[in-house]
Amino acid sequence: MNITEFAALAGVSKSAVSRYFNGGYLAEDKKQQIARAAQQTGYHPSAQAQTLRTRQTRQIGVVLPKLSSESCARVVEGVGSVLRAHGYQLLLVDTANSTEQEVEALDLFRHNHVDGVIFLASIFTPAHKSVLERMHLPVVVVGQKYDGYSCVFHDDTGAALALTRLMLRAGRRCPGYLGVTLHDHAAGLCRRAGFIAALKEAGIPLRPERMCLAQFNMESGYEQAKALFEKAPQVDCLFCATDAIALGAMQYCREVGRRIPAGLLLAAVGDSRAGQSAAVPLTSAHLHYRTSGAEAAELLLQLLHGEKTGVRAVELGFTVVERASTGAPCTPPLQW
Amino acid sequence: MNITEFAALAGVSKSAVSRYFNGGYLAEDKKQQIARAAQQTGYHPSAQAQTLRTRQTRQIGVVLPKLSSESCARVVEGVGSVLRAHGYQLLLVDTANSTEQEVEALDLFRHNHVDGVIFLASIFTPAHKSVLERMHLPVVVVGQKYDGYSCVFHDDTGAALALTRLMLRAGRRCPGYLGVTLHDHAAGLCRRAGFIAALKEAGIPLRPERMCLAQFNMESGYEQAKALFEKAPQVDCLFCATDAIALGAMQYCREVGRRIPAGLLLAAVGDSRAGQSAAVPLTSAHLHYRTSGAEAAELLLQLLHGEKTGVRAVELGFTVVERASTGAPCTPPLQW
């Protein structure tokens, strides 16, 4: 059933029907006629035809590295809750941590004419830069600050600083570091910077042999913890860039009999559910991922509605949740 | 740039351009002309206009209860990987566990003319039935068997049976049960049935005071574990419908000093990351969620391509991963 048929059935013109659904001058009796007919037939205007004419899809593209990562999923939850409330739908692409697929997905959205894009960023390459520039669409970058674009990001440096500081203030003097690739600006570079700042603040020299890089998973955390402790057994507190890495390290400690927190303090970023109920509940910085998703959506809505706010960068804070892995008495888990 | 302009620029007719992109009789020299022009201008046909004419959106609607649930995220990963390989995009709706929103989302997809729908089902109400019937689209239900529709589901009964059996064979005789609402056919009804079957098999009478219902989260698991042990302190092994519930129970045991596995064997369904690195690594049934997502996508593709396979129900197996919570020596975590 299309608008022409429906209009005939309702005994009015196409224009009247269009005005009924979109607002516009329309006599009361016609409104009622159309309402009745719509009730009976279940007629609904075709979203595609509307899109073709209005050039609005009311769809937002979301590009993310890994959906099964708890943090990503929370960001998307936040994005979705806000956008759906405003009548937008989410077109999701999980790029499985592949830079190539990321660029491909952004390009797809460019052609597919979504109304806007939310990009959960990890690593920025020149290819990203290029595709983002060609994209004549509102874009909001989440998780990193990226000049020239609206972004929502976290205080990764501050979180790492606070956690490391916490461990140093507990009297430890041989801090270790398990991070991720420095190409990842937020999780790699910033968190490392925070760690280093804490050392500097405490007057502790930086020792490269106490720092290792891991992948974003528990297995890699295990491997790198092993490598770290073989090189630097004297490490007495350990900052990890992600909860998963810390859990790998915890597993290693469990196996070799190193006690936490007695022999090693452990802290990480992410505040995942796995960290909460870990062997030794994990001290972690809560990064408010759901909030950053929601905030990104709000920013995008502003761009979409053409409010003259322009490009804005929003930095969100963090909450350090102290648990047993840094010697805190075990507290009830943070409410999600 | 639209097809008319582009055709003029390339020095061919609209029809030729259309045939170039869709296949059809076209002279070699024209093909090359068009290819060259496309290269230069970056022209791409409008997806919306194509959709209007062809009535194909190449988008698949996915309805799910909670994205930040690890199992849901994995299913969606599986769905996405298969569908994207076939040129389909995912339109995601997270219904936040609300039945109302679920029905609303399905209705939205019906009007929005996605090519098909994948529905991660939890609870079926008459409203679901009604909206699914009106939906003249291919639908695949994931997580539950639902007559008349293609489904992919897990052997929930078998998994619960196997886990409970495992604990009983270890010599325990007072099994407890922490489940979820029976309105949830798979996680509620089937897993309870498996638990009961194991008791029957072992000749152990069913004791209602040893069975409690919880919500799908750790906090509720904690509360219900407390309730359970206050009613039935003699319980010496506990089956939980989900990992999160088991982790709540574990937390309670930790607080009251009940030892696992010495004082209580604990097993659940889901094999989450949190369970793997829990205080006592959790024995759990791995349900192959990613696979079920992929399988559902394949089923949907068959329906979309009109292969005369008709409605099919696919049941997937499970893998019991024995860990310390049932007394197994701790094994390395299952590769995801």
Added chain:
DNA sequence: GTGCTGTATGGTATCGGTTTCATTCACTAC
């Protein structure tokens, strides 16, 4: 009565493609 404003109306062009159709042409078969 005239001019102006705001409400109401339906016809028609338009969005950007695909598909049908009639036609032409080259080639083969008889």
Added chain:
DNA sequence: GTAGTGAATGAAACCGATACCATACAGCAC
């Protein structure tokens, strides 16, 4: 030579809406 076939072509109809436009009418001020 003629009929038949398949390749190639571009004009035009079509998909289902919205937006513009010209027009009409009622109410009010002057």
